[in-house]
Amino acid sequence: MSILVDNNTRLLVQGITGSQGAFHAQQMIQYGTNVVAGAVPGRGGQWAVGNTPVFDTVHEAVATTDANTTIIFVPAAFAVDALLEAADAGIDLIVCITENIPALDMARARSFLDSTESLLIGPNCPGLISPGTSKVGIMAGHIHTPGNVGIVSRSGTLTYEVIYALTARGIGQSTAVGIGGDPIKGLNFLDVLQMFEQDSGTEQVVLIGEIGGADEQIAADYIRTEMSKPVTAFIAGQTAPPGKRMGHAGAIISGGEGTAAEKIEALQSAGVAIARHPEEIAELAAQNI
Amino acid sequence: MKLHEYQSKRVFAQYGVPIPNGEVASTPAEARAIAEKIGKPVVIKSQVLVGGRGKAGGIKLARTPDEAEEVAGQILGMDIKGLTVEKVLVDAAADIRSEIYLGAVLDRDARRVAIMASSEGGVEIEEVAAQTPEKIITVHVHPLLGMQGFQARQLAYGIGLPKKHISAFTKIAQSLYRSFVECDASLAEINPLVINGDNQLEAVDGKILIDDSALPRQKELAAMRDPDEDSPTETEAREAGLSYIDLDGEIGCMVNGAGLAMATMDIIKLYGGNPANFLDIGGGAGAEKVMAALRIILQDSGVKAVLINIFGGITRCDEVANGIVEAINSLHVKVPIVVRMVGVNEDEGRQILADSNLPSANRLSEAVQMAVAAAKGEPA
Numbered sequence: 001m002s003i004l005v006d007n008n009t010r011l012l013v014q015g016i017t018g019s020q021g022a023f024h025a026q027q028m029i030q031y032g033t034n035v036v037a038g039a040v041p042g043r044g045g046q047w048a049v050g051n052t053p054v055f056d057t058v059h060e061a062v063a064t065t066d067a068n069t070t071i072i073f074v075p076a077a078f079a080v081d082a083l084l085e086a087a088d089a090g091i092d093l094i095v096c097i098t099e100n101i102p103a104l105d106m107a108r109a110r111s112f113l114d115s116t117e118s119l120l121i122g123p124n125c126p127g128l129i130s131p132g133t134s135k136v137g138i139m140a141g142h143i144h145t146p147g148n149v150g151i152v153s154r155s156g157t158l159t160y161e162v163i164y165a166l167t168a169r170g171i172g173q174s175t176a177v178g179i180g181g182d183p184i185k186g187l188n189f190l191d192v193l194q195m196f197e198q199d200s201g202t203e204q205v206v207l208i209g210e211i212g213g214a215d216e217q218i219a220a221d222y223i224r225t226e227m228s229k230p231v232t233a234f235i236a237g238q239t240a241p242p243g244k245r246m247g248h249a250g251a252i253i254s255g256g257e258g259t260a261a262e263k264i265e266a267l268q269s270a271g272v273a274i275a276r277h278p279e280e281i282a283e284l285a286a287q288n289i
Numbered sequence: 290m291k292l293h294e295y296q297s298k299r300v301f302a303q304y305g306v307p308i309p310n311g312e313v314a315s316t317p318a319e320a321r322a323i324a325e326k327i328g329k330p331v332v333i334k335s336q337v338l339v340g341g342r343g344k345a346g347g348i349k350l351a352r353t354p355d356e357a358e359e360v361a362g363q364i365l366g367m368d369i370k371g372l373t374v375e376k377v378l379v380d381a382a383a384d385i386r387s388e389i390y391l392g393a394v395l396d397r398d399a400r401r402v403a404i405m406a407s408s409e410g411g412v413e414i415e416e417v418a419a420q421t422p423e424k425i426i427t428v429h430v431h432p433l434l435g436m437q438g439f440q441a442r443q444l445a446y447g448i449g450l451p452k453k454h455i456s457a458f459t460k461i462a463q464s465l466y467r468s469f470v471e472c473d474a475s476l477a478e479i480n481p482l483v484i485n486g487d488n489q490l491e492a493v494d495g496k497i498l499i500d501d502s503a504l505p506r507q508k509e510l511a512a513m514r515d516p517d518e519d520s521p522t523e524t525e526a527r528e529a530g531l532s533y534i535d536l537d538g539e540i541g542c543m544v545n546g547a548g549l550a551m552a553t554m555d556i557i558k559l560y561g562g563n564p565a566n567f568l569d570i571g572g573g574a575g576a577e578k579v580m581a582a583l584r585i586i587l588q589d590s591g592v593k594a595v596l597i598n599i600f601g602g603i604t605r606c607d608e609v610a611n612g613i614v615e616a617i618n619s620l621h622v623k624v625p626i627v628v629r630m631v632g633v634n635e636d637e638g639r640q641i642l643a644d645s646n647l648p649s650a651n652r653l654s655e656a657v658q659m660a661v662a663a664a665k666g667e668p669a
Contacts, residue, residue, distance in 0.1 A: 161552070
């Protein structure tokens with residue numbers, strides 16, 4: 001069992017004819033993901049990556065192939081248009097890999113998405129994978145192994161590092177979700193933790209956070225009050241210099257500076273085991289089995 | 290990206306916010322000429338991209354053109370927190386009756402722009418937030434509706450503004466929001482917004498930060514970038530497509546991915562070392578980018594060892610290994626380099642390194658310990 005993607009995933013690739021889109025569509029097909037269509041304006045009627053049909057619009061792709069999930073590889077200037085098109089076409093799950101989307105564009109897009117049934121993961125994220133069944137993302141499939149540890153992370157390569165350590169210890173994963181590091185995004189820690197709590201195939205959860213914002217603190221509240229499954233966490237950026245990313249007025253609104261120490265304290269007080277380095281996550285997770 | 294005070298105020302003025310009469314000078318003579326033109330006492334304000342200019346002596350009053358020339362001479366060339374003052378803003382001095390804070394910021398948790406106002410202007414807003422948080426009034430603007438009149442009035446009445454100023458304040462708050470959105474700002478502040486001697490509102494100081502992701506479509510604002518905002522090394526890194534932040538330690542780091550780069554820094558600290566920098570080569574970096582990264586790391590004379598940590602995916606280990614070997618051959622590297630690479634084409638990458646007698650490690654903690662030992666001059 002898993003969350004969000006599985007054998008029922010019918011994947012559309014928006015931007016399938018671009019170099020990133022084509023490469024990763026190929027990788028996902030090789031992993032066993034059911035890639036049913038591509039969408040690229042002006043390329044309708046063509047075939048991409050072997051025998052994947054390409055449509056001009058997401059609506060046509062959905063009508064013809066029953067795609068229920070999409071992954072977006074289009075450049076930042078067109079990515080918001082692409083994800084709004086997917087939501088308008090009734091896609092259940094939208095995964096946006098594109099980085100450098102202006103934050104105010106995401107604020108507007110998210111406001112619209114909240115009025116639809118579509119879920120968004122990203123932008124600026126590696127996507128997600130349910131090992132052994134479906135990969136909707138850009139992560140290397142071979143480092144994963146099926147199992148029952150759920151993973152949710154704001155980071156890309158740091159997540160691979162953790163999964164690599166888990167797999168090396170023989171600890172498999174139910175689903176690994178990279179929610180991305182942008183200030184305004186789709187699913188956050190809280191949403192994904194709720195899904196893992198409900199999922200019968202997930203027995204424990206690993207949370208990988210980083211400095212900035214208050215998503216980890218919000219997650220800690222949920223873990224303390226609602227969650228029955230054990231959680232292990234790592235927070236990156238304990239030695240990062242303050243103030244390099246964002247002006248101070250943002251920190252006031254978030255009710256704090258969003259430092260690693262603050263997040264670690266909140267998680268610890270919610271009973272979360274904190275790893276000092278990524279490899280230690282695997283040791284701590286092993287104790288929960 | 291940060292805008293200077295004079296740039297920020299010009300932007301605000303374009304949206305209808307009243308600002309003092311003033312111009313920018315690069316020499317004392319120019320400052321004098323501007324003061325003569327203004328024809329009344331002026332404030333000479335250093336234009337550097339750090340806070341605390343006033344405390345550092347970078348903001349001074351001048352009553353006459355003679356004094357303006359003299360004061361500008363003192364401030365130009367001054368060092369403020371490591372930055373040299375190249376420009377001063379010569380503004381008509383405001384007769385300040387009271388000071389208000391008005392700011393807009395993207396609130397990531399609310400996913401909306403928050404507009405904040407306070408009767409306690411002229412001091413840093415985090416001080417107000419810490420000591421008298423009840424004096425900050427906040428409204429959140431719906432991204433599809435924009436800032437409404439009632440929201441601006443909520444702020445105005447909330448901070449106890451006299452009746453006479455409500456209408457002007459409402460216009461200024463809505464102008465601030467429009468400038469924020471149209472400039473793709475992540476922060477826009479008027480602090481202080483003053484009630485002056487003529488009983489009018491006026492923006493005496495201003496600050497704007499632009500969302501870096503929006504710079505491709507904000508060409509006019511992007512052209513205002515002050516190269517001194519970042520160190521020369523940070524500028525070089527940005528131009529090479531690398532994300533680099535200078536730190537004080539002795540272990541240079543090259544990592545792919547921001548989260549992994551931060552984690553690598555944390556582990557260095559955990560094992561008793563100190564990172565000399567944050568450096569993310571991004572996804573899919575080839576040999577050329579790796580060479581540029583190594584060149585930038587080695588410019589820091591404090592670097593005693595370099596740790597390269599690559600988790601291959603879009604980034605291929607063999608490409609990175611080739612870049613490392615090429616860089617070492619062309620840069621005459623004298624400090625020890627420890628490489629740890631895992632993922633796509635790791636075997637090929639390790640072979641390339643082994644052929645050049647470079648040590649590589651499998652596990653991250655092992656690599657970090659090797660680098661920490663090497664930086665202390667201990668045998669690996």
